[in-house]
Amino acid sequence: MQLSELQLDTLTELINIGVGRAAGVLNQMTQFPVKLQVPAITLLRPQQLAKESGLNDDDPFASVQLNFKGLFSGNAALVFPTNSAVKLVSILTGESPASDIDEITVGTLNEVGNIVLNGIMGSISNVLEQGLKYSLPSYSEQALIELYDIDHLKPESIILIGKTQFSVEEIHIEGEILLIFELGSFDALINAIDNILAANA
C-alpha cells in the first residue's frame, strides 16, 4: 500500500483532528490539561504487523477495542503496555498509581479508549460522509500477537498504526492506536482524502 506524502499527511492530520477533539472531551473531565498527539502513522499489511510494528513481544497490553460495520468495516483499538495504562489512569484521575489493573481501572481505561477512538472514528466518518454501526467498546489484556491473530485477518486488510502521545504537563505516555480496515474500506477512505485534496487544490 503506497500513499503519496500528501495523502499520508492528510490522513495523519485527520487522525490528529480526532484525537484533538478527544483531548477536549478528556479535559472537561479531568483536573489536568491533557494533550494528545499522533505525530506519525504507519500502514501495514497483516503479515508485516509482527515484524515491522515492533509489537511482537509477549508482554501483555491493555487495549480498548471498537468494531465498526457498514460500507466501511474494521476494528479500532487503543493499545497500551499495561504499565503505561496504569500510569495514564493515575495521571487522569489524580490517584496514586495502582500496582495492577482492577475493575475500576478497567472501567476508566474503557472510557478513555472510548473517547479517543470516538474522536478518530468521528473524524473519519465525517470525511466519508457515511453512517457506521459500532459495537460497544470492549477491554482486554493480552499480548498483541494474540490480539491480532494474523490467521484471522484477511491478507489484503490494511492496518494503520499511530503512535499516540499523551502528555500532562511534563509527563509523557505513549500508546498505540491501531486501526484495521478490511478490504475495500481503505480505498474508500483514500478516495475521500483525495476529494478533500482536490477541493483544496
Place this chain on the structure above:
Amino acid sequence: MTEDKLKNVSHYFSMLDYIHGGVCLLQKDYTVLFWNECLEDWTGISKGDIIGQEIDQFYPHLKEPKYRERFSTVFEGGPPAVFSSQFHKYVFPCFLSRKRLRIQHTTVEGIRLDDDNEIYAFIACQDVTDLTERIHAYRTMRDQAVEEVKERERAQQALQEAMKELESFSYSISHDLRAPLRAIQGFSEILAKEYSTSLDEVGQHFLNNVVEAGTQMNQLIDDLLAYCRISDGQEQGYIIPLQQLFEKIHRQISNQLHEQQGILELPGITPDIYVNESLLMQIIMNLITNGLLYHRKNIPPIVKVSCEIKNDFLLLRVNDNGIGISKEYHEKIFEVFQRLHANEEIQGTGIGLANVKKATTLLGGVLSLESTVGEGSEFFIQLPIQNKNKIDIMKNYV
C-alpha cells in the same frame, strides 16, 4: 412524539423492566421515552412523572458539556459513549442510604426504532457500588501491606548496615589491639624468663597473671577476628573433601586432647562429598573444643562426631559427656560474648558458639541443640549439599 408512539415504545421496551440495571431511552431533544422500573426504584422518580419530560429538568448536570457533547455524538450516529464510575460516579444520582450514593457505570448507545430513521440514545446503567467499595477496601489493604513490607525492608537494611558497621568496627579494634598485646606478652615473657629471680613470690604470681591474661586476650582477639571474617564473607574459601577436613581436625586437636586427657571419636567412613573448609572447620573445631573444655569434674571428656547424608543434606552430630547446658540458655549461648561460666572456672571467650551459628547460617544450614545438665550435650547441624554428583556417589558409599 405522539402519545400512541410513547405507548408503543413503552410496550417495545417493557421486557427491560425485569432486568437489574437502569435503562432509559432519550429522544434527540432529550425527552425521556422510556424509564425502566429499576430506575424508578433507584431514583424514586416514576415513569409517569418523567416519560415525556426533558431529562435535564430532573438531572440538570446532564446539560454540562462533558455529557452533552458525547450524547450529541451518539444522536448523530457516532460510536457509543462510556461513562465510567471513576470519572462520573453517578449519571443518575440516587441514594442507597442517607449518605451513600449508588455508583454507576453507564453506556449510551445510539439505536434506531423500526419505523423511523431517527437515532435515540439508549442509556444502560450498571450499579457498581459493591464492586467499587470492595476494590477500594482491597486497595487500602494492599497499600497497607506494601507499606508494611517496605517498612520491614527499610528496618532490615538499617539493621544490616548497623551490623556491618559494628563488625567492621570490631575487626579494626581487634586488629589494632594485637600490636600492644604482642608487646605486653613479649615483655612479660622476657620478665618471666630473665628477671624472675629478682621477683619475690608475690611478684612472680602477679607476673604469671599478666602472662595468662595476655594469652586469654590473644585467644579473644583470634576468636573475634574469626567471627568478623565469617560475617563479612572472607571465610568462604576452599572446598575440600570432607575426609580431608576430618584429618586436618585430628591433627590440630591432638595437643588439646592430650592436655585434657580426652577421647575424640571422628567418623570412620566419611561421605564422599566436598565441603567448605574454613566454615565447616569453624563449626566442628569449636564444638569439639567446647566438648573437651566443659567436662565434668574428674570425668575425662569424650567427644563423638558423626555424619551422614539424608535427602541432599549433610547431617552432622557432635556430642559430649560434659556438664550440659540448661534449656533456658539454649538460645543465649549462640550470641557473642555470652558465657555461662566465670573465667576462673573454665577459660573461654564467649565467641565460639556464635562462630558456629554464623558459619552454619552462611552455609544455608540449621543448628539445634539437645542437652541434659550433668550428662552432656548434642549439637545437630543440617547443611544443604549442592553437588548432586557427589551426593550420588556418596549414597552408594554409605
